[in-house]
Amino acid sequence: MAVIKLSEDKINFIKDVCKSFHNDGGEVINVLHKVQGEYGYLSAEVQELVAKELNIPVSRVYGIVSFYSFFTMTPKGKHPISVCLGTACYVRGAEKVLDELKRQLGVEVGGTTPDGKFSLNCLRCVGACGLAPVAMIGDKVYGRLTPDKVKEVLAEYND
Amino acid sequence: MTKIKTHVLCCGGTGCKASASDEIISTFEKLLKEKGLQDEVQVIRTGCFGFCEKGPIVKMLPDNTFYTQVKPEDVEKIINEHIIKGRKVTDLLYLDPENKQHVADSKHMGFYKKQLRIALRNCGFINPEDIDEYISRGGYEAIAKVLGEMTPQQVIDEITKSGLRGRGGAGFPTGVKWGLCAKNQADQKYVICNADEGDPGAFMDRSIMEGDPNSIIEAMAICGYAIGATKGLVYIRAEYPLAIHRLQVAIAQAREYGLLGDDILGSGFNFDIELRYGAGAFVCGEETALIHSMEGKRGEPTLKPPFPAVSGYMAKPSNVNNVETFANIPIIITKGADWFASIGSEKSKGTKVFALAGQINNVGLIEVPMGTTLRDIIYEIGGGIKGGRKFKAVQTGGPSGGCLTEKHLDTAIDYDSLMAAGSMMGSGGMVVMDDTSCMVAIAKFYLEFTCEESCGKCSPCRIGNKRMLEILNKITEGNGTMDDLQELRNLAAVIKDTALCGLGQTSPNPVLSTLDNFWDEYVEHVVDKKCRAGVCKKLMNYVIDKDKCIGCGKCAKNCPAEAISKTSYIAEGHKLPSMEIDTTKCIKCGACMSGCKFDAISVK
Numbered sequence: 001m002a003v004i005k006l007s008e009d010k011i012n013f014i015k016d017v018c019k020s021f022h023n024d025g026g027e028v029i030n031v032l033h034k035v036q037g038e039y040g041y042l043s044a045e046v047q048e049l050v051a052k053e054l055n056i057p058v059s060r061v062y063g064i065v066s067f068y069s070f071f072t073m074t075p076k077g078k079h080p081i082s083v084c085l086g087t088a089c090y091v092r093g094a095e096k097v098l099d100e101l102k103r104q105l106g107v108e109v110g111g112t113t114p115d116g117k118f119s120l121n122c123l124r125c126v127g128a129c130g131l132a133p134v135a136m137i138g139d140k141v142y143g144r145l146t147p148d149k150v151k152e153v154l155a156e157y158n159d
Numbered sequence: 160m161t162k163i164k165t166h167v168l169c170c171g172g173t174g175c176k177a178s179a180s181d182e183i184i185s186t187f188e189k190l191l192k193e194k195g196l197q198d199e200v201q202v203i204r205t206g207c208f209g210f211c212e213k214g215p216i217v218k219m220l221p222d223n224t225f226y227t228q229v230k231p232e233d234v235e236k237i238i239n240e241h242i243i244k245g246r247k248v249t250d251l252l253y254l255d256p257e258n259k260q261h262v263a264d265s266k267h268m269g270f271y272k273k274q275l276r277i278a279l280r281n282c283g284f285i286n287p288e289d290i291d292e293y294i295s296r297g298g299y300e301a302i303a304k305v306l307g308e309m310t311p312q313q314v315i316d317e318i319t320k321s322g323l324r325g326r327g328g329a330g331f332p333t334g335v336k337w338g339l340c341a342k343n344q345a346d347q348k349y350v351i352c353n354a355d356e357g358d359p360g361a362f363m364d365r366s367i368m369e370g371d372p373n374s375i376i377e378a379m380a381i382c383g384y385a386i387g388a389t390k391g392l393v394y395i396r397a398e399y400p401l402a403i404h405r406l407q408v409a410i411a412q413a414r415e416y417g418l419l420g421d422d423i424l425g426s427g428f429n430f431d432i433e434l435r436y437g438a439g440a441f442v443c444g445e446e447t448a449l450i451h452s453m454e455g456k457r458g459e460p461t462l463k464p465p466f467p468a469v470s471g472y473m474a475k476p477s478n479v480n481n482v483e484t485f486a487n488i489p490i491i492i493t494k495g496a497d498w499f500a501s502i503g504s505e506k507s508k509g510t511k512v513f514a515l516a517g518q519i520n521n522v523g524l525i526e527v528p529m530g531t532t533l534r535d536i537i538y539e540i541g542g543g544i545k546g547g548r549k550f551k552a553v554q555t556g557g558p559s560g561g562c563l564t565e566k567h568l569d570t571a572i573d574y575d576s577l578m579a580a581g582s583m584m585g586s587g588g589m590v591v592m593d594d595t596s597c598m599v600a601i602a603k604f605y606l607e608f609t610c611e612e613s614c615g616k617c618s619p620c621r622i623g624n625k626r627m628l629e630i631l632n633k634i635t636e637g638n639g640t641m642d643d644l645q646e647l648r649n650l651a652a653v654i655k656d657t658a659l660c661g662l663g664q665t666s667p668n669p670v671l672s673t674l675d676n677f678w679d680e681y682v683e684h685v686v687d688k689k690c691r692a693g694v695c696k697k698l699m700n701y702v703i704d705k706d707k708c709i710g711c712g713k714c715a716k717n718c719p720a721e722a723i724s725k726t727s728y729i730a731e732g733h734k735l736p737s738m739e740i741d742t743t744k745c746i747k748c749g750a751c752m753s754g755c756k757f758d759a760i761s762v763k
Contacts, residue, residue, distance in 0.1 A: 027455060029438055030435070042208050064438075064457060068437075086606075089603070091517045091592055125359040125438075127174070127356075143174075
C-alpha cells in the first residue's frame with residue numbers, strides 16, 4: 001500500500017466531502033464526482049483515502065473509478081479537449097477533426113501535451129448533434145468543426 | 160395589470176447555448192432596458208425548440224414569428240424593426256428551400272407541419288426555471304386530479320388503457336409495469352427515472368429535462384401514488400450539467416409549492432425526489448445495471464428475474480421508466496386514455512420523439528405520431544439529404560438497432576415494424592447517412608462502441624463482440640474472406656442467444672442489419688478490396704496524375720516505403736518524367752499527397 005502523501009488541505013477537503021455524504025459507502029460515486037470536480041483526477045492516494053473514510057475496500061473504489069469513463073486517474077491538461085465521436089458527429093466527419101487535432105498537438109487520444117496545456121480525449125455525444133461535428137474545450141462547445149478550423153480554435157488558447 | 164405586450168422566447172438548450180444564445184438573451188435585456196422597453200417586453204430563456212440545425216432560435220409572441228440563426232448583433236435590429244416598428248426582419252426568417260420564400264410562422268414550416276408535440280408540449284414555450292409557467296399551461300393539474308379523484312388502481316388502469324409503452328427502447332407497456340410493482344408489498348418502494356441517455360446521437364431526454372423538468376417531477380409523483388412509493392430517484396448523466404441544474408431548480412420550486420414533500424396538496428400523500436449521477440457507462444441504461452450504479456457499485460447488470468418490480472433499488476420493489484415515458488404521463492391523466500390511444504398505430508400508441516441527425520438538412524428534435532413513415536420524417540420534416548446527395552441508410556435504435564434502406568422508406572414506423580425490419584425503436588436516435596458513409600465502417604463503429612462499453616461480466620458480450628470487431632477490422636483492411644462473413648453471422652447468433660443483458664443481446668444488430676441490407680458492400684470489401692464510399696483507408700489507392708506531375712520527386716523522397724519511382728513519360732510542357740506509385744508497396748500513409756504542391760496525387 002502506498003504511503004499517503006496528500007497535502008493537509010486535500011486530506012481535509014476529501015474528509016469533508018465524505019462526511020457530507022454521511023461516510024456512507026453507497027454514496028461513493030457521488031463522493032468521487034465531488035473530489036474529481038475539485039482536483040481534476042483521482043490518484044491512487046485519493047482513492048485510498050476515500051475508501052478509508054467510507055469504510056469500504058480500496059478495490060471497490062478502484063473498481064468504480066476504472067469502470068466509469070467519467071472518472072480518470074491521470075491529470076488532464078489545463079484545457080482538456082474532448083472530441084465527440086457520437087454517431088451524428090462521426091458521419092459528419094469527426095474522425096478527420098480528431099486526426100487533425102492529433103497532428104497539431106502531437107499527442108494521441110488520452111495524451112497530454114508536454115507543456116501540460118492541452119489533453120486530448122473522445123466522448124460519446126454531448127447532445128449538440130445539430131452542430132455536428134462537435135468538440136469541447138473545457139466547458140466551451142465548438143460546433144461545425146472542420147480540419148481547417150482546428151488551428152484557429154487552438155489559437156484561442158494562446159496566452 | 161401586466162403591461163407585457165411582447166414575449167421574446169430564446170432557446171437555452173445545449174445546442175443553442177453553444178452558439179451564443181446566452182449572449183443573445185443578455186443583449187436583448189440590455190438593449191430593452193436602454194430603450195425603456197423592459198416593462199413591455201419580456202425575454203424568456205426556454206428549452207429546446209427542436210430545430211437545432213437553424214439555431215439559435217428566437218421566437219416572438221404573440222405573432223409567432225420564428226427567427227433562425229440569430230446572432231447577438233442581430234438583436235438591435237429585431238428590437239428596432241419588430242418590437243418598435245412592428246415589421247418582421249425578413250432576412251432572419253426561415254427560408255423555405257423548396258420555393259425560396261421566407262416563412263414567418265413556424266406552423267407553416269415543413270419541419271413543424273407534420274409534427275405532433277405531446278412529450279415536448281412545453282419545450283420551447285415556457286421558462287423551465289419558473290414553475291408558474293408550467294402551472295399556467297396546465298401543469299400539476301394531473302397530480303391534483305389523481306390525488307383528489309382517483310384510486311391508485313384507477314391510475315394504473317388509465318395508463319394501461321392509454322397503450323403507452325416504454326420509450327426507453329424495449330416498448331414494455333407502462334401501465335402493466337406499474338401494476339407489477341404496485342402488487343408487491345414493502346415498507347419502502349422507489350420510483351426511478353432513467354435519465355442515463357447514453358445512446359450516441361440521441362438527445363431527447365436531455366431536451367425534455369432542460370425544457371420541461373416539471374413534467375418529469377409531476378409524472379414521478381403520479382407514479383409514486385399509483386405504486387405506493389414515497390421516494391423518487393432520477394439517475395442522470397453527469398455529462399448533462401444544464402439538465403441537472405434545471406431539475407434541481409424545479410425540484411426546489413415544487414417543494415416550495417408543496418407539490419413535493421409531505422402531505423402533497425393536503426391529500427396525506429408524501430413524495431420526494433433526489434438526483435443520482437451517472438458517470439459515463441452506456442450499460443447503465445439497462446435497469447438492473449442502473450440500480451447497481453445507484454447503490455454505489457459498478458454498473459453491471461444481473462439476470463432477471465428477479466425484476467426490479469420485486470427486488471430493485473436496495474432490494475426494494477422499484478419501478479424504472481425513462482424520461483420520455485414520464486413526460487407523457489401528466490397529459491394522459493388530464494386528457495384521458497382514450498385521447499392518447501386515438502393517436503398512433505394499432506399496437507403503438509401516442510407519439511415518439513426522434514433525434515434526427517447526420518447527413519440531413521434539418522437536424523433537430525422531432526415528435527411524430529407512431530406510424531409516420533420514414534419518408535415523411537426524412538424528406539418532409541428533415542428536408543431531405545444534405546447537399547442534395549443520395550440517401551443511403553438511416554440508423555435507428557443506436558448501438559442496439561440497425562440500418563434501414565430505401566426499401567424501408569415507406570414503412571410506417573412503430574415498435575413492431577422496426578423490429579420486423581431488423582432494427583428497433585431504441586431511445587429514438589435516427590442518424591441519416593448518404594453515399595459518403597461506408598456501411599462496413601458504420602458496423603465497425605458501433606461494435607467499437609459496444610466493445611468499449613461492455614461491462615465484461617458475461618463472455619458472449621466481452622469476448623464475442625471483440626472477435627466480431629477483429630473480423631470487421633480484417634475486412635476493412637482488405638484481408639477479409641467470404642468465410643469471415645459467415646463467421647460474423649455465426650458469432651452474432653450466439654451472442655444474441657446467450658448474452659446476459661439487453662446491451663449484449665442486441666449488440667450484433669448493426670452488423671446483422673448491414674449484412675442483410677448491404678451485402679454487396681461487404682462482398683466488395685472482401686473480393687474486390689474496394690470501399691465505394693472511400694472511407695476505409697487501407698482499401699484506397701493513391702494515384703499520380705501523370706499530366707499534372709512535374710517530376711520534382713518530392714513524393715518519392717517523402718515515401719517511407721520506397722513505393723514511388725520515375726516513369727518514362729514526360730507530359731507536355733514539363734521537363735522531367737512523371738512519377739508513379741507501386742500499389743503493391745504502398746502503405747497508404749498519405750505522405751506523398753500531403754507533400755505534393757501540384758495537386759497531382761489523389762485517392763481513388
